[in-house]
Amino acid sequence: xxxxxxxxxxxxxxxxxxxxxxxxxxxxxxxxxxxxxxxxxxxxxxxxxxxxxxxxxxxxxxxxxxxxxxxxxxxxxxxxxxxxxxxxxxxxxxxxxxxxxxxxxxxxxxxxxxxxxxxxxxxxxxxxxxxxxxxxxxxxxxxxxxxxxxxxxxxxxxxxxxxxxxxxxxxxxxxxxxxxxxxxxxxxxxxxxxxxxxxxxxxxxxxxxxxxxxxxxxxxxxxxxxxxxxxxxxxxxxxxxxxxxxxxx
Amino acid sequence: xxxxxxxxxxxxxxxxxxxxxxxxxxxxxxxxxxxxxxxxxxxxxxxxxxxxxxxxxxxxxxxxxxxxxxxxxxxxxxxxxxxxxxxxxxxxxxxxxxxxxxxxxxxxxxxxxxxxxxxxxxxxxxxxxxxxxxxxxxxxxxxxxxxxxxxxxxxxxxxxxxxxxxxxxxxxxxxxxxxxxxxxxxxxxxxxxxxxxxxxxxxxxxxxxxxxxxxxxxxxxxxxxxxxxxxxxxxxxxxxxxxxxxxxxxxxxxxxxxxxxxxxxxxxxxxxxxxxxxxxxxxxxxxxx
Numbered sequence: 001x002x003x004x005x006x007x008x009x010x011x012x013x014x015x016x017x018x019x020x021x022x023x024x025x026x027x028x029x030x031x032x033x034x035x036x037x038x039x040x041x042x043x044x045x046x047x048x049x050x051x052x053x054x055x056x057x058x059x060x061x062x063x064x065x066x067x068x069x070x071x072x073x074x075x076x077x078x079x080x081x082x083x084x085x086x087x088x089x090x091x092x093x094x095x096x097x098x099x100x101x102x103x104x105x106x107x108x109x110x111x112x113x114x115x116x117x118x119x120x121x122x123x124x125x126x127x128x129x130x131x132x133x134x135x136x137x138x139x140x141x142x143x144x145x146x147x148x149x150x151x152x153x154x155x156x157x158x159x160x161x162x163x164x165x166x167x168x169x170x171x172x173x174x175x176x177x178x179x180x181x182x183x184x185x186x187x188x189x190x191x192x193x194x195x196x197x198x199x200x201x202x203x204x205x206x207x208x209x210x211x212x213x214x215x216x217x218x219x220x221x222x223x224x225x226x227x228x229x230x231x232x233x234x235x236x237x238x239x240x241x242x243x244x245x246x247x248x249x
Numbered sequence: 250x251x252x253x254x255x256x257x258x259x260x261x262x263x264x265x266x267x268x269x270x271x272x273x274x275x276x277x278x279x280x281x282x283x284x285x286x287x288x289x290x291x292x293x294x295x296x297x298x299x300x301x302x303x304x305x306x307x308x309x310x311x312x313x314x315x316x317x318x319x320x321x322x323x324x325x326x327x328x329x330x331x332x333x334x335x336x337x338x339x340x341x342x343x344x345x346x347x348x349x350x351x352x353x354x355x356x357x358x359x360x361x362x363x364x365x366x367x368x369x370x371x372x373x374x375x376x377x378x379x380x381x382x383x384x385x386x387x388x389x390x391x392x393x394x395x396x397x398x399x400x401x402x403x404x405x406x407x408x409x410x411x412x413x414x415x416x417x418x419x420x421x422x423x424x425x426x427x428x429x430x431x432x433x434x435x436x437x438x439x440x441x442x443x444x445x446x447x448x449x450x451x452x453x454x455x456x457x458x459x460x461x462x463x464x465x466x467x468x469x470x471x472x473x474x475x476x477x478x479x480x481x482x483x484x485x486x487x488x489x490x491x492x493x494x495x496x497x498x499x500x501x502x503x504x505x506x507x508x509x510x511x512x513x514x515x516x517x518x519x520x521x522x523x524x525x526x527x528x529x530x531x532x533x534x535x536x537x538x
Contacts, residue, residue: 051423073423084288084416085473094413097424102409130471146420156423 003064004029004154004185005050010059011242012042012049018057018242019045021209027187029064029153032180034190034200034216037228041206043189044076047156050187070098072152074143076159082132088142089127092117095149117148122171137168144172155179157188161195173199193220207231258496265496268382271393271449272488272506275458278397279442280480281404283459284466284473285435289415292460293347294335297354298436299443299456301331303361306377306447311368317388321444328440331357336436361452380451380503383495389448396445400438407431412473450503458484461510468521483513 003026012020020042027033035043048054049061051073072095092114093106100106106114118124121141131139140160147155160176161169177199179186190196196203196216203219205211207228212219258265286295305327306320313319331353338349365377385393404411410431413421421428439459446455466479491506498505519526 048419051419053419053422071423073420075417075419079419080417081415085471085476086412086416087472090412091416094417094420097409097413097421097426102406150424 002029003027003062004031005064006062008060008062010049010061011057012045012054013057016057018042019208020049020206021242022059023206023210024059025204025210025213027185029185030180030183031202032176032186032200033202033204034188034196035204035206036190036193036196036220037206037211038231040208041228041231042208043206044158046206047073047158047187047189050156070152070154072147072150072155074147074155074157074160076162077136077139077143080139084132086131087127088118088123088129088131088134089114091131091142092127092145092149095146098150098152113149114145117145118142120148121145121175137164140164140168140172144175148175153184155184155186157186159189159191162191169195193225196220254497255493258493264383264385265492267385267387267390268449268492268502269488270390271382271385272492273485274390274393274397275442275446275449275455276462276481276484276488278393278400279446279455279458280462280466280484281477282400282435282438282442283461283463284476284480285404285411285415286439286459287463287467288473289435292464294350295439295443295456295459297335297350298328298332298439299447299452300354300361301357302328302440302444302447303377303452304357304364305330306452307361307364307368311364317386317392317448321392321448324444324447325440327357328443329437332436332440336433376451377447378451378453379501380447380449380454382449382492382502382506385449393445393449396441400442403434403438407434411435450506454503454507457507457510458487461507461514462487465510465514465517465521468517468523468525471523483510483517487513 005027007023007025009022009024010020011018011022019040023046035046037043045054049056051071093110095117096106096110096113100110115124115127118127121144123138123141123145126134126138126142131142134142144160157176160172164172173195176186176188188200190200197220200216202214203216204213205219205224205228208231211228211231212221212224259269260266283295286292302324305323305325307323308327309316309319309323331350335350335353338344338353344352410421410426410428413426414428414431418428442459443452443455446458449455450458462480462483463476465483466476469479470476487510488506491509492502494500494509495502495505517525522528
């Protein structure tokens, strides 16, 4: 199968400190990949590198289609301005940006797509509510509706199931499973290792350096998890410069 | 009688009619920009840029005298330099944008006041700081109208990406929207409206026509479109009331307009239907479902 994304010895980070260190590998089209690792391991940073918000310090990230607008991205809720006056309808309509851009008319078909997406996430009748009045779970459902409207072949989810009630998590996991069946490529930053074992065939275990990448069962061994945990989270300003590329683990 | 009080000044005196036209133009341009400044939590940025345009105006005056064109260009250049420098410094150093702006605008204000003083008695500092909406010439009114037109058109063009950039910038980036470009265009609009507002209200008061109607509107409307409409209406009302008070009571017009806007803002905080003191005090009743 062809690769959707390729990492060529990529290093991403802030202030000269790497948070993703020398990652190499390819993500085949249609993969359902969980990205796991301790806090500060570079999971969200990797997604930011893929969407282009962060430029690699070295190496590169290849996009097979070369077209960023074909990426659906779910940010962490903490990155949204919860007091911003936007209706649920308008929030979900942002997903149609790739089609309508700055000036396009949403039209009947677009409105129908948005209504259907809201229905599929269980938010019918919420379209005129302000996003700020939603609960965390409801807002997550609305953000998933936006992903549905985007209809993208590559979907990036940053902590999609953190702090959700059981039912919302199950509903949204079902959507992820459906995307996988439809042949879309899904990358999700995950914390709940049990969910990863049950639902994600592939896993990338990051602890700044890639610790293991492959079939979930082979990656999530006690030894690998212990290795990931033992890697220091603290920045060391006295660390030597890293100019010599190491072989990615 | 009341009609006389309300309408006669504008019919009888051309300078009052021009002032009203200028106020109308400033309201149409500055109020929508102010709404986005508030939503982006950049209200104080507007304040800082407003002070930052002063040295540009002073230099233009020293070089070219009391020329509308030169002072406008000077103000625009200084404002854009301040905005760009602040953004640049926040990107390449540890200072955040608000802190770097705060440092720059103090330097700029001091430099401006110094330059105006060096120019000696030739330029009236009070005029520069507080404007003279009652002395607008035809060309100034045209300039204000042009600025408002450009602002409304530009906002229409960048409206969608600007809303997305405010709410969820990472998403805009992910779908290939040019968030940084939109942000800089918006900052340019802020500068443009402050320079336009300077001609009517002076550098210190111009930012008031952005911020006060916008904060007042927040208490009356839930959506962004509604907020813009209310903010423009409040700015127009403040211009009208301020000019009338200035005319009848013989007080400076710029501060009278800004105080009127301030009064509307205060009333909105107390009486507005959303999140105001009244809304918080109203006994809570609830629907069954």
